[in-house]
Amino acid sequence: MNILSRLVNLVYPSKCSFCGKLISFQKSGINICSECMDKIKFCASRKRCKVCGTPLGNPRYRFCQSCFRKAKSNICTYYNGITAAVEYDRNSKRGILNLKHARSLSSVNTFSNLITAMVKNDFGGVNFDYITAIPPRRQRMKEIGFDQSGALAKKTAKLLSVKYYPNLFKRIRQTSKQTDLSSFERQQNLNGAFGLKGNSDNIQGKTILxxxxVTTTGATFNECARVLKLSGAKAVYCAAIATTEKNNGDRDSFT
Ligand SMILES: [Zn+2]
Ligand SMILES: [Zn+2]
Structure with a gap:
């Protein structure tokens, strides 16, 4: 560690973005302690679903159960790809909750750097015109008052040197909480939930991230991708901090 780093460390001690433990200054911008480094399940090292990018419970398969079912139903996939940095579990959940409630710049930096690494890894050859965010639910904004996805999109855009497009979407109607819904119900719940805030001229032929x-079934991403594609976007890619593994303890059902 050089003198400047030591000084920064002394004045602004870094905290692990997942567990909050004090750590030394991280040049990478990813604040993670060695214990969390071992515990957090990074998606890059896993075999993932060809459609939604979620880690597969069984690496012999090419698709997760949810996408396999969707392919057999009439749900279209509008996005070109989804990627996520880590698996959603007890350990990553702690970090994401902390990001929402503490609104710390350090957490935004950590998670944006993790997202950026995955975007480079999975969509390396893609030239994005804009990076934007899923708009927060009005109720959630009232409760938390912080648009964490917007903050992540802004920082990720900076890290990838792509134009940040704030407030591209608007929520046309408020949706119920997705947590206890099946994959099919989630898509139904979101149908027509989003629209463009401005006119569609700016997105004609554009590639948007x-x-x-967090992404669970990819239903929210799919609905936003549908709006963008139907409004003239060329390609839509999606990225999240965390994704849930859908094969093990799968709750998605069409029955
Ligand atoms: Zn930690
Ligand atoms: Zn999938």
Missing amino acids: VIDD
């Missing part, structure tokens, strides 16, 4: 904090 949409950011959210």
Whole structure:
């Protein structure tokens, strides 16, 4: 560690973005302690679903159960790809909750750097015109008052040297919480939930990266991608901090 880093460390001690433990200054911008480094399940090292990018419970398969079912139903996939940095579990959840409630710049930096690394890894050859975010639910904004997906999109855009497009979407109607819904119900719940805030001239033929904090079935990303594609966007990619593994303990059901 050089003198400047030591000084920065002394004045602004870094905290692990997942567990909050004090750590030394991280040049990478990713604040993670060695214990969390071992515990957090990074998606890059896993075999993932060809459609939604979620880690596969069984690496012999090419698709997760949810995408396999969707392919057999009439749900279209509008996005070109989804990527996520880590698996959503007890350990990563702690970090994401901390990001929402503490609103720390350090957490935004950590998670944006993790998202950026995955975007480079999975969509390396893609030239994005804009990076934007899924808009927060009005109720959630009232409760928390912080748009974490917007903050992540802004920082990720800076890290990838792509134009940040704030407030591209608007929520046309408020949706119920997605947590206890099946994959099919989630898509139904979101149908027509989003629209463009301005007119569609700016997105004609554009390639857009949409950011959210957590993706579960990819239903929210798919609905935003549908709006963008139907409004003239050329390609829509999506990235999140965390994704849930859908094969193990799968709750998605069409029955
Ligand atoms: Zn930690
Ligand atoms: Zn999938």
